[in-house]
Amino acid sequence: MSALILALAAGAVVGLALGALGGGGSVLAVPALIYLLGFTPAAATTASLIIVTATSFTALCAHARTGHVRWKAGALFAAAGILPAAAAGAAASRLPQPILTTAFAVVAALAAVRMLRPGRPSTGHPPTVRPAAAAGTGAGLGALTGLLGVGGGFLVVPALVTVLAFEMQAAVGTSLLVISVNSLASLATRGATTAGADWPVIAPFTGAAILGAWDGKRLAAKVSGTLLRRVFAAVLLAVAAWMLVDALTP
Numbered sequence: 001m002s003a004l005i006l007a008l009a010a011g012a013v014v015g016l017a018l019g020a021l022g023g024g025g026s027v028l029a030v031p032a033l034i035y036l037l038g039f040t041p042a043a044a045t046t047a048s049l050i051i052v053t054a055t056s057f058t059a060l061c062a063h064a065r066t067g068h069v070r071w072k073a074g075a076l077f078a079a080a081g082i083l084p085a086a087a088a089g090a091a092a093s094r095l096p097q098p099i100l101t102t103a104f105a106v107v108a109a110l111a112a113v114r115m116l117r118p119g120r121p122s123t124g125h126p127p128t129v130r131p132a133a134a135a136g137t138g139a140g141l142g143a144l145t146g147l148l149g150v151g152g153g154f155l156v157v158p159a160l161v162t163v164l165a166f167e168m169q170a171a172v173g174t175s176l177l178v179i180s181v182n183s184l185a186s187l188a189t190r191g192a193t194t195a196g197a198d199w200p201v202i203a204p205f206t207g208a209a210i211l212g213a214w215d216g217k218r219l220a221a222k223v224s225g226t227l228l229r230r231v232f233a234a235v236l237l238a239v240a241a242w243m244l245v246d247a248l249t250p
Helices: 004-019 025-036 040-064 072-091 097-116 131-148 151-162 168-187 190-195 199-222 225-248
Strands: none
Touching: 004 025, 004 072, 004 168, 025 040, 025 072, 025 097, 025 199, 025 225, 040 097, 040 168, 040 199, 072 097, 072 131, 072 151, 072 168, 097 131, 097 190, 097 225, 131 151, 131 168, 151 168, 151 199
């Protein structure tokens, strides 16, 4: 199968995840770029950030139109994560890849387990934003974004649901704002690797992901938050197990 077809297929899946779940794009894009398209881990994380930045911004616009973005909380998360994301992105290049892959898998699995726990009942009104909680959580997630080369949506969504008691649809929309900002901050520290990016693969991958994000947005409007949460958790657990086995296999 040609690289173009693989890039288009993988991009569609990544976009669908971002549009419907508000995250999961990088956690799916990185393995696809490595195992399907032959990218090195370093090149894959950089390419993933490029793809997810463009796709998440597109999906953010779609969710904003339906009022599913909590701008105040999202801004706090994003602002708190900018410097940690940039610093961790610079440090990531000095760490052995198996350590990064293992950390990626463990964090994804923990996020999935937390998503499977029963959520707090929604009151139907936007929750009160706790600035300290939002800023502290945002800083931690920003650091993980830079370190692991992911947009961070697969961590932001659980954090918004469990820490700030967001309903799932608002968590999905707001996470896209945080993903866009964190991904840009992390990309700023990877200038050397973006210069040699494989654009003939990245461009169609990104285009398919953007189109998939619109389909994902429509899917999110038709499916309950509980089901979305379970699907999100199942995807995270599967990818975490795959990457952990790969990291620990000689």
